[in-house]
Amino acid sequence: MHGNPHIVSDVMTHTVVAVGQDAQFKDIVKIMRERKVSALPVLDSEGRVIGVVSEADLLPKEEFRDSDPDRFTQQRRLSDLAKASGVTAQELMSAPAVTLHPDATLAQAARIMAQRDIKRLPVINDEGLLKGIVSRADLLKIFMRSDEELAEEVRHEVVGRLFPAPVEPIRVDVDDGVVSLTGRIRDNSLVPVAARLIRAVEGVVDVEFELTSGSARSDLQ
The missing domain is CATH 3.10.580.10 (CBS-domain)
Structure with missing residues (x-):
């Protein structure tokens, strides 16, 4: 679903x-x-x-x-x-x-x-x-949905659609409903969109980003 x-x-x-x-x-x-x-x-x-x-x-x-x-x-x-x-x-x-x-x-x-x-x-x-x-x-x-279930939905519905060809694979971790994305992407402008979509996933408590764009490190939280 x-x-x-x-x-x-x-x-x-x-x-x-x-x-x-x-x-x-x-x-x-x-x-x-x-x-x-x-x-x-x-x-x-x-x-x-x-x-x-x-x-x-x-x-x-x-x-x-x-x-x-x-x-x-x-x-x-x-x-x-x-x-x-x-x-x-x-x-x-x-x-x-x-x-x-x-x-x-x-x-x-x-x-x-x-x-x-x-x-x-x-x-x-x-x-x-x-x-x-x-x-x-x-x-x-x-909010009783498991972290594994949330991670799967975020990977499938958000990461896979917004970042289909990242510079390096994007890692999705979920701990007590808090989603963390780590990796390197091509377009930083999509991060606010990703944040909004991830927070809209039912059961997600919050979202954090540790993403880089190209070779420069960015604080995208």
Whole structure:
């Protein structure tokens, strides 16, 4: 699969715990505790994802349990106050749910999580049916690729294409995800391109260069 970016379906959890829109507050808490999860997709009667209920959605019930919020708090925390009186998943959930399709790239998933400050995303098909869930931890699985696998991809996809006829063979070493290129090339201008392409290889942590151009030594880091 050289050159093909990994997609969400490669790393997502396929077996997902979800609740229906009529699930009761205490049942939601029980499921979260038993399954050791902090959020649950909420499904309608046809199995489509309509929202997500998280620990943050449940906490207002405790926060406002014995308090009488002032007018400013009421205006500022209107949504939380509504959830404090919620009983069912539909009343408690955050909606609409932020979702992904299985063919989204890991970069797209990471970008959405960062922009929306979300720890996990339901994965749905074109009909909105739940197919899995992807978490921040799932996205980090890509960094478990072996150094040997990374070195092979860098040699095949980057070095072999950018430097097909080097002055001397280019050595590719990978140590804990850090790629090092050593050798002699003809055109220094391709080094920034190589750096960008190597960093784009999924699982690469960083890249270092010890390359020469012609007979003159160059510091290309």
